[in-house]
Amino acid sequence: MINILDMDLEELKQWMKSNGESKFRAKQVFDWIYKDICEFENMNNIPQSVRGKLQTYFYIGIPRLIEEYTSKNNDTRKYLFELGDGNLIECVVMKYKHGNSICISTQVGCRMGCKFCASTIGGMIRNISPGEMLAQILKAQQLINERISNVVLMGSGEPFDNFDNVMKFLEIVNSENGLNIGQRHITISTCGIVPKIKEFADFNMQITLAISLHAPSDEIRVKSMPIANKYSIAEIIDVSKYYIDKTNRRITFEYALVKGLNDSKQDAEKLSALLKDMLCHVNLIPVNEIKENELERSSNDDVTEFKRVLEANNIQTTIRREMGLDINAACGQLRRSHIKGEELK
Numbered sequence: 001m002i003n004i005l006d007m008d009l010e011e012l013k014q015w016m017k018s019n020g021e022s023k024f025r026a027k028q029v030f031d032w033i034y035k036d037i038c039e040f041e042n043m044n045n046i047p048q049s050v051r052g053k054l055q056t057y058f059y060i061g062i063p064r065l066i067e068e069y070t071s072k073n074n075d076t077r078k079y080l081f082e083l084g085d086g087n088l089i090e091c092v093v094m095k096y097k098h099g100n101s102i103c104i105s106t107q108v109g110c111r112m113g114c115k116f117c118a119s120t121i122g123g124m125i126r127n128i129s130p131g132e133m134l135a136q137i138l139k140a141q142q143l144i145n146e147r148i149s150n151v152v153l154m155g156s157g158e159p160f161d162n163f164d165n166v167m168k169f170l171e172i173v174n175s176e177n178g179l180n181i182g183q184r185h186i187t188i189s190t191c192g193i194v195p196k197i198k199e200f201a202d203f204n205m206q207i208t209l210a211i212s213l214h215a216p217s218d219e220i221r222v223k224s225m226p227i228a229n230k231y232s233i234a235e236i237i238d239v240s241k242y243y244i245d246k247t248n249r250r251i252t253f254e255y256a257l258v259k260g261l262n263d264s265k266q267d268a269e270k271l272s273a274l275l276k277d278m279l280c281h282v283n284l285i286p287v288n289e290i291k292e293n294e295l296e297r298s299s300n301d302d303v304t305e306f307k308r309v310l311e312a313n314n315i316q317t318t319i320r321r322e323m324g325l326d327i328n329a330a331c332g333q334l335r336r337s338h339i340k341g342e343e344l345k
């Protein structure tokens with residue numbers, strides 16, 4: 001059986017044709033699915049005979065809700081979902097004034113080994129299919145009973161380590177026949193896989209690219225991000241400029257501040273020199289302390305001073321609004337707690 005969410009409209013049209021049905025049935029099926037009707041038997045403008053065939057060949061792979069946590073101020077919900085094969089993934093829904101945003105996972109686990117991240121502790125189990133990415137949004141919409149208008153690929157997994165599936169997901173999520181979420185409402189976050197950033201730039205999409213930089217030099221970066229052994233910051237800056245040239249989009253550099261590692265005034269000055277005159281924005285993230293690592297959070301004063309130095313160098317800087325800290329909302333923490341059978345706060 002095939003997860004119908006893994007198919008784009010053209011593929012489903014071809015399937016209809018080769019199974020003796022009119023191609024326009026594919027559009028009808030898409031209309032139902034992406035309006036959150038996820039049972040073939042409820043698609044009442046489709047003849048029973050076609051519904052029967054659909055049920056024989058396909059399933060609609062919506063994940064099972066295992067756990068749900070809502071932050072105290074009600075602006076963040078974190079879900080632990082079970083995929084068809086029993087693997088667990090997380091996604092987070094954040095309510096903003098401008099609408100609902102979801103952070104989805106692109107892999108079960110991750111093999112990138114970033115020290116500050118709980119998702120990578122057990123390694124990478126498998127890639128998530130395009131349909132399983134879409135299903136996180138469909139399921140979350142059902143749960144909150146509202147539309148989701150912004151998508152961030154920043155949960156478990158490195159999206160560019162699962163490039164083809166992510167590209168197909170983007171096609172369907174953006175399509176007016178799919179979830180119809182505009183490219184400018186989608187953000188992809190990468191730890192900096194340089195050749196894939198270049199390949200992505202060549203698609204010339206209007207998607208926001210967020211690069212996890214987290215250090216002003218390779219010597220510091222390699223201490224928390226093994227990917228720094230493969231690609232230097234100089235290469236990341238070069239490919240970022242290429243992305244900006246191609247797409248005319250502003251890049252976001254994510255920078256998790258860790259006490260004593262990358263949060264000094266000199267670090268802020270070095271970072272400013274790297275990013276000078278680039279169409280970019282820096283998002284400072286006071287790092288989440290996780291049980292399995294020894295990283296310590298920067299003091300509020302150091303965070304403020306770091307921001308001040310960047311802004312003095314005309315670099316737009318924000319400090320990430322902390323949402324859901326009381327429910328282990330940081331990447332991978334809920335799944336790990338569940339696997340280890342721990343009680344959450």
Ligand code: SF4
Nearest residue numbers: 110112114117120157
């Ligand atoms: S931060 Fe992202 S790339 Fe790094 S280990 Fe975690 S999920 Fe993977």
